[in-house]
Amino acid sequence: MSAVIEVQNLRKKYGDVVAVDDVSLTVEQGEIFGILGPDGAGKSTTVECIEGLRKRDGGTIRVLGFDPYAERAEITRRLDVRLQDGTTSDRLQVAEALTLYSSFYRDPADWHVLVDSLGLNSGATTGSGELSCDQKQRLSMALALVGNPQVAVLDEITTGLDPHARRETWDTIETVRASGVTILLVTHLMEEAERLCDRVALLNKGRVAAVDTPSGLIQRIRDHHRITFLPSLPLHDDLLTRLPGVTGVTRKDERVTVTATTDVLHPVLSELAHHGIVPEGLRVERVPLEDALLALTAADPGES
Ligand SMILES: Nc1ncnc2c1ncn2[C@@H]1O[C@H](COP(=O)(O)OP(=O)(O)OP(=O)(O)O)[C@@H](O)[C@H]1O
Secondary structure, three states, rough: OOEEEEEEEEEEEEOOOOEEEEEOOOOEEEEEEEEEEEOOOOHHHHHHHHHOOOOOOOEEEEEOOOOOOOOOHHHHHHEEEOOOOOOOOOOEEEHHHHHHHHOOOOOOOOOHHHHHOOOOOHHHHOOOOHHHHHHHHHHHHHHOOOOOOOEEEOOOOOOOHHHHHHHHHHHHHHHHHHHHOEEEOOOHHHHHHHOOOOOOEEOOOOOOEEEOOOOOOOOHHHHHHHEEEEEEEOOOHHHOOOOOOOEEEEEOOOOEEEEEEOOOHHHHHHHHHHHOEEEEEEEEEEEHHHHHHHHHHHHOOOOO
């Protein structure tokens, strides 16, 4: 794999506000790379600098070997054109909008094929303003892809979609990646990051708190093993807290949750059996990505 996006020590200020303090990350060819983080972490500023839309104050950025700000023309030909709400006249029909966008490029994709693969056929003669929310997202995607980009930057693309339309958009994003496009995805949705991203960068206060696969981030949490059950008999916590690896036993509505640094399923089950306790409704749970991110952002940026 080769690096498509390389960011080194990126810094960007707005007046006195340091939006991005020191961000370094590398996105490899063909990856779906997520950028996650709390509000104001610097996600949008980072991707806008990567797209060449904002001038950075420090650091270096290379996208496909080009400086996105200084060599904007080179980047525009290789990066998708992002469609913000209202950029296309609502009166343009889908087919008209795609024909117009195709004319911006020397070597555009065949938009008829895009319309087919994105399931926009039924709406080709519909005015953009009359499309449903998910059809608008499909059009947005088609307009972004008509220039045959090598890299697509998707910033909160599924925000505001209902769950069904969101899942369809995820399928589309996977189809786009399968065609060889490298994708940089900014999202607030943990489910989206887990479903789509090969790796994610967790930003916090303008810095990178961690870069890893979604499951790698979860494994960074010390207590990432969890078992829950309803004990058939009263249970003393110390039966379980004394087992190696167990870090805590909590209860909610009689249901017991055991947290541990390692897989403690077998020792917990044998301890319960030894005391004649049946663990009803036993579940082995994964720590949600959201909990992992909260724990990682609670640590000082750069320390995790
Ligand atoms: N145009 C601007 N002028 C002044 N400050 C800005 C501007 N854009 C962003 N900021 C500030 O820079 C910081 C980072 O903002 P940015 O939008 O990059 O973060 P974000 O992680 O994308 O946040 P969100 O998830 O809320 O969109 C925030 O403190 C924000 O208030």
